[in-house]
Amino acid sequence: MLDxxxxxxxxxxxxxxxxxxxxxxxxxxxxxxxxxxxQITQSSxxxxxxxxxxxxxxxxxxxxxxxxxxRFGLKHEMAEVVRVSRPEGLCYKIELSDGxxxxxxxxxxCTGSTPRRAGFDGEEKFFGRGVSTCATCDGFFYRxxxxxxxxxxxxxxxxxxxxxxxxxxxxxxxxxxxxRAAPSTVERVMANEKxxxxxxxxxxxVYGDEMGVxxxxxxxxxxxxxxxxxxPGVFVFVGSDVNNGVLKQEDGSFLCDMSEWGExxxxxxxxxxxEGLFAAGDVRIMAPKQVVCAAGDGANAAIGAIxxxxxxxxxKLC
Amino acid sequence: MLDxxxxxxxxxxxxxxxxxxxxxxxxxxxxxxxxxxxQITQSSxxxxxxxxxxxxxxxxxxxxxxxxxxRFGLKHEMAEVVRVSRPEGLCYKIELSDGxxxxxxxxxxCTGSTPRRAGFDGEEKFFGRGVSTCATCDGFFYRxxxxxxxxxxxxxxxxxxxxxxxxxxxxxxxxxxxxRAAPSTVERVMANEKxxxxxxxxxxxVYGDEMGVxxxxxxxxxxxxxxxxxxPGVFVFVGSDVNNGVLKQEDGSFLCDMSEWGExxxxxxxxxxxEGLFAAGDVRIMAPKQVVCAAGDGANAAIGAIxxxxxxxxxKLC
Numbered sequence: 256m257l258d259x260x261x262x263x264x265x266x267x268x269x270x271x272x273x274x275x276x277x278x279x280x281x282x283x284x285x286x287x288x289x290x291x292x293x294q295i296t297q298s299s300x301x302x303x304x305x306x307x308x309x310x311x312x313x314x315x316x317x318x319x320x321x322x323x324x325x326r327f328g329l330k331h332e333m334a335e336v337v338r339v340s341r342p343e344g345l346c347y348k349i350e351l352s353d354g355x356x357x358x359x360x361x362x363x364x365c366t367g368s369t370p371r372r373a374g375f376d377g378e379e380k381f382f383g384r385g386v387s388t389c390a391t392c393d394g395f396f397y398r399x400x401x402x403x404x405x406x407x408x409x410x411x412x413x414x415x416x417x418x419x420x421x422x423x424x425x426x427x428x429x430x431x432x433x434x435r436a437a438p439s440t441v442e443r444v445m446a447n448e449k450x451x452x453x454x455x456x457x458x459x460x461v462y463g464d465e466m467g468v469x470x471x472x473x474x475x476x477x478x479x480x481x482x483x484x485x486x487p488g489v490f491v492f493v494g495s496d497v498n499n500g501v502l503k504q505e506d507g508s509f510l511c512d513m514s515e516w517g518e519x520x521x522x523x524x525x526x527x528x529x530e531g532l533f534a535a536g537d538v539r540i541m542a543p544k545q546v547v548c549a550a551g552d553g554a555n556a557a558i559g560a561i562x563x564x565x566x567x568x569x570x571k572l573c
Numbered sequence: 574m575l576d577x578x579x580x581x582x583x584x585x586x587x588x589x590x591x592x593x594x595x596x597x598x599x600x601x602x603x604x605x606x607x608x609x610x611x612q613i614t615q616s617s618x619x620x621x622x623x624x625x626x627x628x629x630x631x632x633x634x635x636x637x638x639x640x641x642x643x644r645f646g647l648k649h650e651m652a653e654v655v656r657v658s659r660p661e662g663l664c665y666k667i668e669l670s671d672g673x674x675x676x677x678x679x680x681x682x683c684t685g686s687t688p689r690r691a692g693f694d695g696e697e698k699f700f701g702r703g704v705s706t707c708a709t710c711d712g713f714f715y716r717x718x719x720x721x722x723x724x725x726x727x728x729x730x731x732x733x734x735x736x737x738x739x740x741x742x743x744x745x746x747x748x749x750x751x752x753r754a755a756p757s758t759v760e761r762v763m764a765n766e767k768x769x770x771x772x773x774x775x776x777x778x779v780y781g782d783e784m785g786v787x788x789x790x791x792x793x794x795x796x797x798x799x800x801x802x803x804x805p806g807v808f809v810f811v812g813s814d815v816n817n818g819v820l821k822q823e824d825g826s827f828l829c830d831m832s833e834w835g836e837x838x839x840x841x842x843x844x845x846x847x848e849g850l851f852a853a854g855d856v857r858i859m860a861p862k863q864v865v866c867a868a869g870d871g872a873n874a875a876i877g878a879i880x881x882x883x884x885x886x887x888x889k890l891c
Binding site: 266274278280302303305306308316322323324391394395417421443446447521523524540541543545549551554558565566 | 597624709731
């Protein structure tokens with residue numbers, strides 16, 4: 256029986272493990288089927304993680320974290336969790352893809368979210384090297400330069416407005432003839448002199464070289480005409496998938512309360528609606544999707560888990 | 574007129590400044606009358622800030638932050654803010670101790686909290702070198718060692734329980750004959766075989782050498798007897814003062830909703846009850862009081878401030 260199971264090995268999961276073990280929990284396992292580090296390891300440049308002054312790649316940023324976070328007894332199990340449930344009473348059951356399972360007194364879910372791809376040529380190849388899904392993270396690298404934004408929903412338009420404050424020009428490419436965002440947001444976008452909507456159009460190919468992206472080809476859907484936009488940055492906002500699968504129960508319901516977008520509902524202490532179950536990082540509601548925020552969540556959740564497990568032990572429950 | 578005024582220069586304020594300026598806000602000023610860095614600079618050892626693997630002092634931890642966070646245009650004004658108000662309409666007014674004032678479209682309050690001192694000899698001298706006010710931060714440095722906890726309220730007892738999981742023995746020194754904490758917490762403390770309550774007693778002197786603390790002298794109030802506890806660590810939990818003074822208005826009310834303990838009420842986006850006013854770090858409700866959490870708050874609040882100011886500008890308000 257584990258004191259704590261951490262599902263996911265990004266900044267939130269690693270920091271939760273650091274705090275939980277350093278705070279005296281025993282038998283703390285972080286389940287992460289791949290290498291720890293999370294989504295940020297796909298970024299080529301990070302300069303906004305406080306305390307790391309140099310511009311580093313996401314890989315470099317996360318390089319030392321496992322060593323530091325596992326120094327106090329955190330174990331990394333390279334296994335895929337398929338489900339977290341609470342079959343009876345208080346204990347949690349962690350089911351793995353190999354059919355085995357393990358019990359846990361408390362659980363922190365740190366499975367993140369996955370930005371969807373738009374599906375054009377070169378998108379994957381240049382991901383993290385000119386193709387981005389985060390304006391807050393990467394917008395500044397294109398200061399006073401031209402960029403393209405793909406998408407037509409709230410996020411795409413809000414991120415276009417964000418980029419318009421930094422970049423010289425923002426092409427906003429959308430496959431339909433109107434945006435799906437809130438009317439007030441659409442109004443602000445249309446009034447912004449730096450944003451150039453390119454409607455009824457789809458991206459077909461991003462191109463460049465070893466240095467990164469140098470342009471994006473866009474096809475006008477009606478005429479078939481190809482526009483060649485000389486942009487060094489392409490931001491894709493076509494939705495994201497919250498990685499909430501482990502919380503889905505056999506009957507299709509979720510183990511705890513979820514938002515309408517499938518994010519885990521938490522309070523300021525990262526507590527979910529189930530006692531002893533916490534969520535941290537991009538999987539939770541209103542996540543700012545920044546490494547430092549996810550790490551803060553992880554610490555926060557671990558502090559709560561420590562108190563919860565101490566309480567369980569005292570009451571001889573679970 | 575500033576886009577954003579940041580009040581306080583600890584991890585929350587610095588990170589807010591980094592994110593706000595890098596996100597395109599102009600005229601962002603961080604008001605901090607002293608050197609930036611915050612309360613953590615009083616700690617002699619930090620090993621739980623993710624990404625900084627070596628054990629460093631709080632000073633060392635924060636050394637590079639101002640350089641990094643001010644790289645994108647954040648200005649540091651060495652001035653003391655006495656009040657933040659909203660005299661009319663939407664704009665905020667930042668009043669300084671020299672009698673001058675400046676307007677701001679949005680404000681992030683990051684003024685932290687100050688742990689109270691118990692007032693015994695050597696407490697100040699050994700603060701950060703054996704005397705601590707944070708078990709989560711410093712408990713691990715006393716693994717399998719004996720420590721003393723000063724206090725009798727909820728925090729003191731909860732921190733004693735936390736320390737009991739790590740340390741070999743926890744002396745719990747309280748000046749009264751019973752604890753003021755919640756009955757269930759008192760029960761858990763009394764049942765914990767590692768915790769030794771020392772009631773009706775007050776600490777008189779902590780002593781040691783250049784290496785840190787080697788013991789604490791405690792006086793039994795009734796008999797006057799002096800107990801000499803050979804502890805290398807003393808944890809003081811006699812309350813803390815939330816630095817909320819800047820939010821107090823001339824009529825004694827607060828600018829925004831506060832908790833019964835004087836902390837700023839925020840939601841998951843660090844928004845207060847006043848639009849455009851955010852709080853981050855230890856000044857807010859339910860703050861985990863960790864550097865990484867405060868930094869996460871700062872980033873989170875800045876992202877909200879950017880969107881808010883963009884909206885104000887578009888609407889030509891303020």
